Amino acid sequence: MKLYEYIIRRLILLVFVLLAVSVLIFYLTRGFERGFAPWAPYINEKMTAEQIEEVIKAHGFDRPLHEQYFYWFRDVFNGEWGLTGTWGLGLPANRVFFNRFPRTVELAVFATILTISIGIPLGIISAVKNNKLPDHISRIIALAGYSTPSYWFGFLLQLVFFYYFSLWGLPNLPSSGAPSIATRITGLPILDGLLTGNLGFVWNEFVHLILPSISLSFISLGFLARIVRASMLEVLRQDYITMARSKGLRERVVIYRHALKNALIPAVTLTGIFFASLLGGAMITEYVFSWPGVGQAALLAVGQGDSNFILLYSLVFATIIVLANLAVDVAYAFLDPRIKY
Amino acid sequence: MNMKGIARNIMILISAVIILAAGLVGTVAYFITLPPPAGPVAMITGVIKDSATNVTISGATVAADGYVATSGPDGNYSLAVPLGTYTLAITAAGYQTYSTTVSATDAQTYTANALITKTPLPTPTFVTENKLVYEAGATFQWLDPHVSYYQYDYWILWHSVETLMWYNKSSATDLIPWLASSWTMVNETTYDFALRQGITFQDGTPFNATAVWFSLNRLFVMDGTSGTGVRGSQAAWMVQQLVDPDGDYFTALGADPSYDEDWVKSVLDLNFVEIIDNYTIRLNLATPTSQLLVILAGTWAGIVSPTETITKDYAYHAWNFAAEQQPQYNLTKYLVHMAGVGDTYFNLPETGWKFGTGAYYVESVDTSTYKIVLKAYNNYWGGPGNMNLPPTGKTRIATIEYIYTASFATRLLNLRQGASTAIAVSETDIYSVVDRDTWLDQGILQSIIAGVTVHGVVPTLNTWWIDFNTNVTNVDGSYKSWQPFSDWRIRMAVACAVNMTHMNIYVNNRLSILANNIVPPGTFPEGSYNPSITPTFSFNLTRTRELLEDAYANPLNSTDYDMYFYNGTEIPAGVVDNRFGTAYPKVVEIYVQSGANTFQQVLTTLTDNLNLITRSITGTRSGLEFRVVIVPGGQQYTLASRHQIDGYMGGWIADYNHVLNWLMPMYYSRGTYPSWNLWNVTGLDDLYDQAVAADEEGNFTRLVEISNQMNTIANELVMYMVWWHDTEYFTRSSWLKGWYVNPVYGVDLWSAMYYEQP
Incomplete structure (x- = not known):
């Protein structure tokens, strides 16, 4: 099967996955x-x-459940996802979702960049300096990362970088919130700020993103570092690495050119899934930092049992996860020529 | 030695150094605080007080050349020193160091009192920017005054949109003309209001009789339609009832309007607002009532600029402004558009509004961050006698920001850091901002955060209770045979099963006033709140046991007793069967809203007590079990309205400050709300009719008398297990001066406040 055939097949399957998810969530929420x-x-x-x-x-909640589902299905095809409860100010669920989604995308991108830029080097160092001090430090960071509750770590960041920094007279970062968006073009606040030349907004948005991004990436960079370390150690024991070394190549070239590319395959999977899960919104982190993304919205919606929003949210999230898995599978084909579909 | 060995030895060395250093520090600390000398000693004693307030300070450190003492709870300290001359250094958290010299040359007691001064606080950014930042974990809903029906919205509206009548500063009962300059009663259904002249709306439109006509009719034709289109569900009914007592026109009062042009014209023909001249209006009521003035003082009766309103709503709905509104504004055409429409620009005015006469206009509303920015209106008239402005010479706060910060920990941090001026603190978090002992022992809200004042407590116009349903139905609408709360003994047993005084102190942090009956403090007219009408129940588990034993031995049923449905017809024999016990296991469910943590805790204690007793009576766990069921608020209201639940945690917040707004929903079987618990007491219905008659005559003495009678009957019947009336407290920066609150608003008003070094 050719790659594009594989992609098409997966996309067709996506439709059925979404249908199944919608039935499940519909039943669970209504x-x-x-x-x-x-x-x-x-x-x-x-x-x-x-x-x-x-x-x-008015909302059709008095009808039998199967009828409600088909009415809902019909409305969704007309672009009507229903209204939100008081938490969403009674606005249409899709408007609330897509107003907030760019903020979640921003947060996910920043957190993923941080995760990759810290997690991968940390993993490489751990592997190369196996069981030495850098490996121990890396292990402690990784362990701390995935064993620290995110709400607690988020609060710790606020305490240090917002509260104590300001107490010590140092430049400090905002504890929470996000600036109001001045102009919407693409929907992505930072990009729109750049396009409109509103650098003040861009900077403001950026500084508000720093703490939540660190908070989010801290959880995942530990995982990533451990995965990279494990796969690097495995790759470094392969014959072709010994071969490369015996050719007299420099250690840097051996590691970065020969070992890393192969060691990165599991890391790509993890990063893809991590990024996709972040696109679903980091509920706790968005709550702690009052970040107006879809995670915060989902938390509010669940609190009120708002089925319209939860349905939309779950379907978009399911789509993202399926697409992310597909993207990861496709990426394998490029990273490892041996993989065929 | 290999590398591992070296590393291990280094680690051991580092550990040893740490232990030694700690020992050294401890030793030095021990010797710095020298023990009392063995030779002749002098005593230095004194009391340490705040130089500004003269309040004694405990925990201050007094140091004299290595001799150290700490002031006790009364501010006193006592220090034994060898004879000599000493420099005392007195330090306390948040205070400047105080120094004084004492010559203690003889073995006697020397007094050295100290008045110490607080360390000046650094000026927070909100002061330099003259901005007020308020953070809460709640959000607004809809900001159009003619749509909103929600306390948080009212807070924004109080600052922005004004009414003909309002309250005299902090008084809940002293109503004063506000946008009106005076009012006169022409006859019992006709009132004339003279309007103030020279006031302009924030958009520059002059305030006059036309604006009043427009605003109140806008409220009528929108017919209490919510922002999501549910008709008759919002606040408009309060004013509508003044002109439509028979419910012929408006949804909430019983009609099914067509919302077409004819209906709008018929509403306008009610002629509620009659323009006498440019600055005089006449209000024509359908029946006399003393409620008129308090109803006119609510945000729903806010007067708005026709120009701004029409312009923005036409643009929002993309109606053809040029065709319909040029060359002159046609108010009626606009009203026809708005008939039964609750979706207005002003609900969520993202680019702001200037349609009020109030102290602030809305600059922006962010629907994703929930941030609202208000800006000072420079031509604000100030209210009667400039009541709504800071004192002369003080600067009004220029910007107010309402911010949503979900996490309380974050809000608290922002307040401490000076990023916010004021935050919302729930009753379960109160001890994060005030000293627990001072509050519980002395009733003083003493802030534990430097630079922060906690104001209060202020009673609010609400009451909480357990609502006993007497006509419980199954999901299919059929009548249940198990009707626990139609039995007075079971109601009384439940009401006696928990110590509410104890609960209010130790679960509710003493943040409520225990209720004796439904009517809360501050209710109009004076005397309606009568704490001497006390409940017939009190905490008594022996009584609970006796009552339940009796109910177990002689269960209520419709075969042996005369029982009635809500509609008054007799319940046939065999329908009600309240037997419980091993052979007839029964459950009583008491519903409570999710998030209402305090209520849940009290109810859990209540049901635990009851279950211990029922288990010993019935000899089995399942003979009769009381359960607390936690559901979202909306779900509880629905189930209650369908009479499907035995009991629930109920509450009422006064719509407007008048005792009839309590008597009707609580006791009147022909009113709007009691259909939830299906009480039908003929005596109470008759008394309510008499109360309305007394109100129409303006006979407040009689009204209060009837209210008392109704509360007495309800207490005897145990219609409700009344719990408490809420109080409010306000956590604010100490820089904020001129602070005030009115119990009717339930929120503090910032337009009269200003900043000053605490």
Whole structure:
């Protein structure tokens, strides 16, 4: 099978995956009247019994579940994903999602850049200096990274870089929030800031991104470093590395040109999945830093049982995960010529 | 020795050095605080106080050449020293070091009192920028005053949109003319209001009778439609009830309007606002009521600029402005468009608005970060006697930012650092900002954060209770045979099963006023709040046991007793069967909202107590079990409105400050809300009708008397297990001066505040 055939087949499968996900999430969010009433986000304590029934009827929650699903499906095809609850100010779910999604993309990109730029070198150093001090330090960082709760580490960053830095009279980073977007062109705030020449905004957005990005990347860079280390150690024991060394190549060339490319395959998988999961929004990190991304929104929506938003969120997230897996598989083909589909 | 051996030895060496260093530091510390000398000694004693407030300071350190003492809770210290002359250095956290010399040359007691001065706080950025930053974990909903029905929105609106009547600063009952200069009662259903002259809206439009006509009719034709299009669900009904007591026109009052041009014209024909001249209006009511003035003082009755409103709404809805509104504004055409429409530009004014007369206009609203920026309106008239401005010579705060910061830890950090002026602190986090003992023992909210003041507590117009449903139905609408709370004994048993005084102190952090009946402090008219009408229950587990034993031995049923449905018809024999026990296992579910942590804790204690008793009575775990069920608020309201749950944690926040707004929803079976718990007490209905009549006559003495009677009956019946009335407290930078709050608003008003070094 050719690569493009493989991609097409996977994309067709994606449709079925999304259908299955939508049925599952639909049932889970709307199927339990007494356990988790789907209309709860639209009701307030001052509504009368009649008004409550009107809300239920207006949203179609009084119909049988399978009918509700098909009505929902029809509306989605018309681009109507339903309204959000009070947390989303009653705006259409898709508007809320896509207003916030660029912010999550930004955060994911920055966190991934940090993860790669720290995690991979850390892994290489660990492997090359196996069981020596750099390896121990790298191991401690990795262990600390994936064993530290993200909300706690986020708060620690705020405490040091925002609170204590300002107490010590040092330049400090903002603790939370994000600046308001002045102009929307592409939707990506930093890119739009650059396009409109609003460098003040770009800088402001950037400094607000630093702490949440570090917080997010700290969790994953440990994993990445350990994976890179393990695969580097394995590759470094291969015959062709011994061959390269025996040819008299410099150690730097052996490691970076011959070993690294092959050692990176599992790292690519991990980074791809990590990036995709970040695109789904880092709920806790966005909560701690009040970052207005989809993760924060999902948390608010779940808190109110807002099925419209949760459905949209889950489907987009499922799409991203499937596409990311596909991208990783395709990347293998380029990284390792032996892999064929 | 190999490399590993060297490394190990280095590690051992480093450890030894650390241990030695720690020992050295400890030894030095021990000898610096010298023990009392063996020879002749002098005593130096004194009291340490704050130089500004004269309050004693505990925990201050007094040092004299190595001799050290610490001031006790009363600010006193005592220091024994060898004879000699000493320089005392007194230090305390947040205070400047204080020095004084004492010549202690004889073996006697010397007094050295000290008044120490606080270290001046660095000026926070919000002061230099003359900006107020408020951070909360809650968000706004819709900001159009004619749509909003939510406390947080009102806070923004109070600063921006004004009303004909308002409250005199902090008084909940003293209503004063605000945008009106005076009012007169022409007859019992007709009131004339003279309007103030020379006031302009933030967009420059003059305030006049036309603006009042436009605003109140806009409220009418939008008919309480929410931002998501649910009709009749918002605040408009309060004003609508003044002109439509029979419910012929408006959804919330029972009508099913067509929202077409004819309907709009019929609403305008109600002639609620009649323009007498440019600065005089007449309000024509359908029935007399003393509620008029308090209803007019609510944000829903906000007066807005027709120019700004029409322009922005036409643009927002892409209606043909040029064709319809030129060359002259046609207010009626706009109102026809708005009939039954709650989706307005002003709900989420992303690029701001200038349609109020208030102290601030909205500059921007960010719907993804939830940030709202208000800017001072320079031509603000100031309110009567400039009441709504800072004192002469003080500068009004120029910018107010409302920010959403979900995490309390982050908010607290921002407050400490000076990034925010004010933050929201929930009752479960209160001891992060105030000293626990001072609050619980002395009732004083003493801030534990330098530069921060915690104001309060201020009672608010709300009450919480357990609502007992007397007509519980199944999901299919059929009547349940198990009706635990139709039995007075079980209601009373539940109400006696928890110590609410204890709970309020140790679970609720003493942040509420225990309720004796439904009506909270500050309710209009004076005397409506009557704490002497006390509940018939009190914490008594013996009584709970006796009542439940009786209910177990002689269960209520509709065969042996006369029982009635909500509609008044008799329940047939065999329908209600309240037997419980091993052979008839039963469950009583009490619902509570998710997130209401304090309520959940109290209810858990309550049900634990009950279950211990029922287990010993029935001899089995499942004979009768009380359960707490936690669900999202909206779900609880729905199930309650369908009468599907036995009991729930209920609460009421006054829509407007009038006792009728309590008596109707709580006790009147023909009103809007009691259908939730299906109480139908003929005596209470009759009394309510009498209360309305007394109100129409303006006979407040009689009104209060009836209110008292109704509360007494409800307490005897144990209609509710009333818990408490909330109070509010406000965590603010100490730089913020001129602070005030009104219990009716439930929030503090920043337009009269200014910054000054604390």
